[in-house]
Amino acid sequence: MARYIFVIGGVMSGIGKGITTASIARILKSKGFRATCVKIDPYLNVDAGTMNPIEHGEVFVTEDGMECDQDIGNYERFLDENIFAQNYMTSGSVYLSVINRERALGYGGKCVETVPHIPEEVIGRLQNAAAKTKADFVLVEIGGTAGEYQNLVFFEAARMMKLRDPDKVMFILVSYFPIPKLMGEMKTKPTQYAVRILNSSGIQPDFIMARSEVSLDEPRKKKLSVFCNMHPEDIISAPDIMNIYQAPLNFEKDKMGNKILMKFGLRKKKNDMSDWARMFRKSLKTKKTVKIGIVGKYFGTGKFTLPDSYISVIESIKHASWELGASPEIHWLNGETYEKDKKKMAKELGAMDGIIVPGGFGARAIEGKIRAIEYARENLKPFFGLCYGMQLAVVEFARNVAGMPGANTTEVNPKTKYPVIDVMADQKEKYLKKNLGGTMRLGAYNCKLKEGTVARRAYKADKISERHRHRYEFNNALKEVLESKGLVSSGINPESGLVEIIELPKHPFFLGTQFHPEFKSRPLSPHPLFREFIRATMKNNEKKGKNGGRKSG
Ligand code: GLN
Numbered sequence: 001m002a003r004y005i006f007v008i009g010g011v012m013s014g015i016g017k018g019i020t021t022a023s024i025a026r027i028l029k030s031k032g033f034r035a036t037c038v039k040i041d042p043y044l045n046v047d048a049g050t051m052n053p054i055e056h057g058e059v060f061v062t063e064d065g066m067e068c069d070q071d072i073g074n075y076e077r078f079l080d081e082n083i084f085a086q087n088y089m090t091s092g093s094v095y096l097s098v099i100n101r102e103r104a105l106g107y108g109g110k111c112v113e114t115v116p117h118i119p120e121e122v123i124g125r126l127q128n129a130a131a132k133t134k135a136d137f138v139l140v141e142i143g144g145t146a147g148e149y150q151n152l153v154f155f156e157a158a159r160m161m162k163l164r165d166p167d168k169v170m171f172i173l174v175s176y177f178p179i180p181k182l183m184g185e186m187k188t189k190p191t192q193y194a195v196r197i198l199n200s201s202g203i204q205p206d207f208i209m210a211r212s213e214v215s216l217d218e219p220r221k222k223k224l225s226v227f228c229n230m231h232p233e234d235i236i237s238a239p240d241i242m243n244i245y246q247a248p249l250n251f252e253k254d255k256m257g258n259k260i261l262m263k264f265g266l267r268k269k270k271n272d273m274s275d276w277a278r279m280f281r282k283s284l285k286t287k288k289t290v291k292i293g294i295v296g297k298y299f300g301t302g303k304f305t306l307p308d309s310y311i312s313v314i315e316s317i318k319h320a321s322w323e324l325g326a327s328p329e330i331h332w333l334n335g336e337t338y339e340k341d342k343k344k345m346a347k348e349l350g351a352m353d354g355i356i357v358p359g360g361f362g363a364r365a366i367e368g369k370i371r372a373i374e375y376a377r378e379n380l381k382p383f384f385g386l387c388y389g390m391q392l393a394v395v396e397f398a399r400n401v402a403g404m405p406g407a408n409t410t411e412v413n414p415k416t417k418y419p420v421i422d423v424m425a426d427q428k429e430k431y432l433k434k435n436l437g438g439t440m441r442l443g444a445y446n447c448k449l450k451e452g453t454v455a456r457r458a459y460k461a462d463k464i465s466e467r468h469r470h471r472y473e474f475n476n477a478l479k480e481v482l483e484s485k486g487l488v489s490s491g492i493n494p495e496s497g498l499v500e501i502i503e504l505p506k507h508p509f510f511l512g513t514q515f516h517p518e519f520k521s522r523p524l525s526p527h528p529l530f531r532e533f534i535r536a537t538m539k540n541n542e543k544k545g546k547n548g549g550r551k552s553g
Contacts, residue, residue: 002130003168003264004138006158008203009145010175010194015211016247017174018071020238021141022078023248024172027257028137029079030248030271036133037075038087038126039068041143042150046092049469050437057308061467061519062088065443071141073312073519078248080522086129091150094121119157126161146173147197159202167265173198173205174238177212177220186212188224195228204229206263207256209238234259245280245523249273279322279523286327290537292317293352295333295372297365313358313386316521320530326538338368349375353544354382354509354537357389359469359516363412370396377401382509382536384529387470390502390512391421394474394482397504402485404478411472420482422475430471441468445493447500447515453490454511455501458528464491466500466515474499474514509536 007021021037028035045051048059049067060073066085075083098121102112130138142158144151162169175191195205208230210216215237216224225232236254241247251257258268294310314330321328331352338345345368349355355376357369369389373396376383385393391409398407398420406413409421423431430439444465449456456462476497479489491501491513504510509532521527 001165001168002127002135002138003170004126004130004140004158004161005170005172005260007139007141007172007174008155008158008198008205009142010173010198010208011145011190012176013143013145015174015176016238016244017141018074019078019244019247020172020174020209020251021071021139022074023251024256024260025075025137025139026078026248026276027252027271027273028260030273030276031257031261031269033136034134035079035137035139036081036087036129036135037071037079037083037139037141038089038129039071039075039141039143040122040151040154041069041088041090042148042154043090043143044092044095045090046096047088047090047438049440053309058311059469060312061442061469061516063444063467065438067438067440067442067469069143070308070311073315074244076519077315077522078245080524084132086125086132089122089125091153094118094125094153097121114153115156116160118153119160122154122157123161126157146194146201152201155198155201155203162203170206170260170263171198171203172207172209174209174211177210177216179213186214186216186220188220188227191224192227206230206234207259208235210235211238211240213240215239243280243283245276245283249277249280275524282325283318283322283327285325286322287325288327288538288541289329290321290326290353290534290541291329291331291351292354292356292537293331293333293349293372294356294358295335295338295369296358297335297360310358312516312518312521313356315523316518316527316530317356317534319521319523319526320534322523323526323531324534324538326534328534333372335365335368335372338371339365342371345371345375349381350379352381353540354384354533356384356386356533357392358518359387359389361388361411366392366412370399374400377504377507377510380508382533382540383507383511384509384533385512386518387468387514387516390514391472391474393510393512394420394487394502397485397487397502398478398482402482402487404481409472418478420475420478421472424471424473427471440471441473443467445500445515446495447491448494449501450488450490450492453488453501454503454509454532455490455529458532460528463494466513466517467519468515470514474502508539509533 009017025035025037047067058070059067060070063082064085068088142154177186179186221232221235317328373393398404404418407418407420408416410419447464449462488503489499490503500514502512517527517529
């Protein structure tokens with residue numbers, strides 16, 4: 001039977017609960033166990049697909065097409081395994097199931113109540129995830145922090161599981177220890193309060209992961225041990241790190257894996273983290289820096305919200321760069337500003353070694369992104385378009401090479417004379433019925449690659465499968481004309497004929513994918529297309545070095 005480890009946040013959010021969860025799973029896997037991770041989001045949204053990335057971060061997509069929290073991406077990257085839809089739930093999805101069951105007389109005339117029926121549904125889902133994954137350990141990350149009204153029912157589910165099976169359930173509190181500048185001293189009181197709040201929900205943490213700028217010292221561990229009713233050795237330091245992939249290695253320095261096993265009454269076990277340690281060492285030993293410009297719009301308020309909206313893209317860039325011995329320097333370029341200022345654009349893009357236009361929706365910043373793509377095409381800058389980025393590359397090519405003025409995606413201009421990107425047939429009806437939650441073309445689809453193309457060479461395979469999230473597609477009615485002007489459709493979905501990859505020959509790297517390759521890149525297995533893109537940016541960097549930094553091409 002599976003053992004459950006609940007990971008709960010204290011004091012404040014955003015301090016690395018997801019990375020802690022993923023790291024512990026990685027450690028247990030490296031000891032030869034089957035470990036999986038579940039994310040619980042307390043929102044009423046039924047899935048993450050309807051949430052704005054600025055507010056909630058990236059929407060990650062699983063193989064089976066669940067639109068979920070970005071932490072699922074962290075779990076996949078750390079475990080190097082696919083995580084499926086059953087490992088994600090929101091309050092909305094849980095309540096929806098319970099209410100639907102009630103409408104179908106599934107409760108036999110009983111009064112349906114928040115407690116116990118909501119926690120029971122949660123417990124059922126956790127057990128289902130354990131059964132489907134055949135996991136020895138299920139790590140369950142509960143979103144938000146202790147003391148929030150929203151996640152109480154999930155704490156209640158955890159408490160009920162512990163009551164039923166005390167030896168199979170464990171709690172880890174990831175808490176923050178501030179060091180206020182004026183005091184210059186690390187404070188433990190906020191965490192003491194967090195533990196007390198948890199105690200009032202009937203939960204006593206087994207471990208505290210102490211997130212802070214620096215490691216916890218012995219006097220503080222002792223103090224916490226008294227006030228939080230814990231052994232000092234169960235309080236583990238988790239100081240800030242520059243590279244998230246270091247976390248499992250650090251936790252193992254504290255023997256976290258064996259401590260967990262022993263608390264469950266299991267025997268200590270050796271781990272094999274050699275591949276992970278090798279990857280981490282490689283990330284430190286890079287020989288050159290490449291500048292990657294991401295032209296986007298989900299910039300939020302200031303720079304603080306940036307990384308979360310495109311986290312899988314950033315991680316994919318890192319994985320591929322480290323493998324090739326490079327260190328990426330990512331620049332956030334606001335597509336909107338390029339609509340007014342072409343000079344600024346040329347200056348900014350000229351300094352880059354490669355340009356990425358990532359996924360997106362709607363009309364804002366579109367013309368600026370199209371200009372950036374035109375710049376990349378004309379100046380032979382490596383260009384990688386992801387989903388919307390690919391669609392806009394087709395628009396740019398149609399307008400500026402294929403002689404189709406005003407060509408557009410019908411997402412932006414439904415009346416364009418040249419709808420090179422058009423809404424998918426089955427999506428029209430969904431729009432009319434306002435059936436818009438979880439109804440895009442989602443999850444993994446097959447793609448056949450054309451001989452002699454960049455894509456075919458990169459993948460070293462002729463059939464691949466990648467993950468999607470879109471409502472619009474390449475308009476096959478205009479495919480022949482575009483191809484006759486030089487656009488190469490190098491990847492096609494064999495069932496529907498949908499164009500999945502476009503590229504341009506006679507360019508160092510100009511490629512766009514209808515799918516999101518970033519969802520499948522892992523630190524131990526970088527994505528082939530990102531690898532080829534980064535290889536091209538490294539060549540660009542060398543060339544720049546040779547001609548004194550003047551524009552390439
Ligand atoms: N807006 C585009 C579509 O729906 C692209 C989506 C995306 O980039 N994920 O097809």
